[in-house]
Amino acid sequence: MANAVILGAGRLGKGFLGETLANAPRWHTTFLDKDAGVIRKLKETGSYHVQVYRKECIEEHEVSGYEAYETLLEPQDCHAIVYADLLFLSIYPQDFPEAIAYVKEIFKMRAKTNPNQKLSMLCLTNKNGMIPMIQDAFVKDMNEELLSWFMHQVVIRDTIIRRSTDADDHRSLNIRSTAVLSLLIQPPLTIDIADIEWLELCDDIAMLKDIKVFLVNGPHAASAYLGWYRGYTTINELLEDEDGAAFIQEVTKEIRAGILQQYPISEEQLDKLSVFPKAKGDMPDTVYRVGKDPLRKLSYDDRLCGSARMCKAHHLPYEHIVQAIAYGLLYDEKTDEAAMQMQMLIQEKGIIEAVHQICGFSYQDDLLKEICSWYVRLKNK
Numbered sequence: 001m002a003n004a005v006i007l008g009a010g011r012l013g014k015g016f017l018g019e020t021l022a023n024a025p026r027w028h029t030t031f032l033d034k035d036a037g038v039i040r041k042l043k044e045t046g047s048y049h050v051q052v053y054r055k056e057c058i059e060e061h062e063v064s065g066y067e068a069y070e071t072l073l074e075p076q077d078c079h080a081i082v083y084a085d086l087l088f089l090s091i092y093p094q095d096f097p098e099a100i101a102y103v104k105e106i107f108k109m110r111a112k113t114n115p116n117q118k119l120s121m122l123c124l125t126n127k128n129g130m131i132p133m134i135q136d137a138f139v140k141d142m143n144e145e146l147l148s149w150f151m152h153q154v155v156i157r158d159t160i161i162r163r164s165t166d167a168d169d170h171r172s173l174n175i176r177s178t179a180v181l182s183l184l185i186q187p188p189l190t191i192d193i194a195d196i197e198w199l200e201l202c203d204d205i206a207m208l209k210d211i212k213v214f215l216v217n218g219p220h221a222a223s224a225y226l227g228w229y230r231g232y233t234t235i236n237e238l239l240e241d242e243d244g245a246a247f248i249q250e251v252t253k254e255i256r257a258g259i260l261q262q263y264p265i266s267e268e269q270l271d272k273l274s275v276f277p278k279a280k281g282d283m284p285d286t287v288y289r290v291g292k293d294p295l296r297k298l299s300y301d302d303r304l305c306g307s308a309r310m311c312k313a314h315h316l317p318y319e320h321i322v323q324a325i326a327y328g329l330l331y332d333e334k335t336d337e338a339a340m341q342m343q344m345l346i347q348e349k350g351i352i353e354a355v356h357q358i359c360g361f362s363y364q365d366d367l368l369k370e371i372c373s374w375y376v377r378l379k380n381k
């Protein structure tokens with residue numbers, strides 16, 4: 001038996017990781033979450049349901065046989081991490097500092113009581129470049145003994161997520177997930193994962209992650225923001241709208257051209273990385289999830305501004321990407337905290353200052369001017 005711990009038992013934690021581990025008999029899964037509501041629901045029923053949209057069929061999977069604990073530093077949750085072989089951190093980038101502090105506390109126990117078992121930690125986010133920060137946060141203030149244990153026994157690896165997994169909210173026990181491409185994982189790991197479906201080791205993760213976030217998540221975020229502008233609640237509705245689909249195709253075309261100039265990757269490799277085979281049926285994917293946190297999604301290096309800068313640097317067209325950013329700045333979903341902060345900033349400081357602060361462009365940058373001009377046009381339409 002091998003032990004997997006999923007920290008962050010939300011949509012992806014349950015709908016992808018928990019579901020795929022449940023198909024691998026060697027693995028025992030423990031979910032950890034800071035939200036008592038998530039854990040209460042998982043324990044109450046002892047099972048949850050995932051609708052898996054595969055290429056061949058839509059599978060109905062009742063997942064059970066797991067343990068679930070709140071992250072309280074009590075014996076049960078500590079025990080799970082002390083004996084884990086694989087620890088998935090399936091949380092948003094801003095949640096890492098708190099999660100690291102928690103795991104680090106348990107590492108003190110693990111180093112003493114179970115020092116010889118190795119551990120691979122896999123970080124599941126759409127943000128590139130986080131691993132050095134995570135590594136530094138772990139080693140900061142470790143005493144010599146703990147540091148030596150950590151450096152010999154623990155590896156922290158980045159991943160590229162090629163899945164959409166959605167539900168009514170993160171507590172839901174009814175999840176849907178499109179399973180057509182694997183999770184790419186930076187090697188080497190400290191344990192063999194060949195028996196887990198949809199997990200695949202892959203070199204050049206940093207470069208490929210940049211590319212994937214630009215080419216897959218860029219158009220996807222554009223779909224959410226244009227979808228919101230047009231009053232849709234799912235990405236599916238926008239893509240069924242001929243005009244909406246055509247706009248997203250243009251965004252994709254611009255980003256793809258930029259990538260082919262910027263990175264040493266062939267068209268064939270690019271397709272392998274980023275073209276999702278058609279699943280049986282279209283999984284409903286909400287504008288809410290895909291658009292969530294526009295402050296991160298519209299930041300300088302992220303999917304849309306990063307893509308626009310790349311195209312501009314190569315003197316390639318980027319006008320649809322710029323329009324998508326402007327749609328993003330109009331995103332005002334009331335239950336999205338970051339969207340509300342963004343709207344407050346625009347209201348208080350004006351669009352020029354907001355774009356400068358959110359997207360990171362200088363006041364002189366043509367991109368800032370073009371984004372602002374599109375924003376005004378779209379707002380007044």
Ligand SMILES: NC(=O)C1=CN([C@@H]2O[C@H](COP(=O)(O)OP(=O)(O)OC[C@H]3O[C@@H](n4cnc5c(N)ncnc54)[C@H](O)[C@@H]3O)[C@@H](O)[C@H]2O)C=CC1
Binds near residue numbers: 071126169
């Ligand atoms: N759902 C999806 O299809 C995809 C998600 N991702 C990424 O995967 C990560 C997770 O996304 P989702 O599962 O959709 O989010 P979610 O919001 O559904 O779930 C996140 C869970 O993590 C828990 N959590 C947050 N901080 C924690 C902490 N310090 N300790 C313990 N639990 C904590 C929350 O309570 C929540 O249950 C994010 O980085 C997201 O960008 C990336 C691609 C696809």
Ligand SMILES: O=P(O)(O)OC[C@H]1O[C@](O)(CO)[C@@H](O)[C@@H]1O
Binds near residue numbers: 164
């Ligand atoms: O998880 P994030 O970064 O908030 O963005 C959601 C994006 O992640 C994905 O689920 C997969 O990368 C896309 O479907 C979607 O565009």
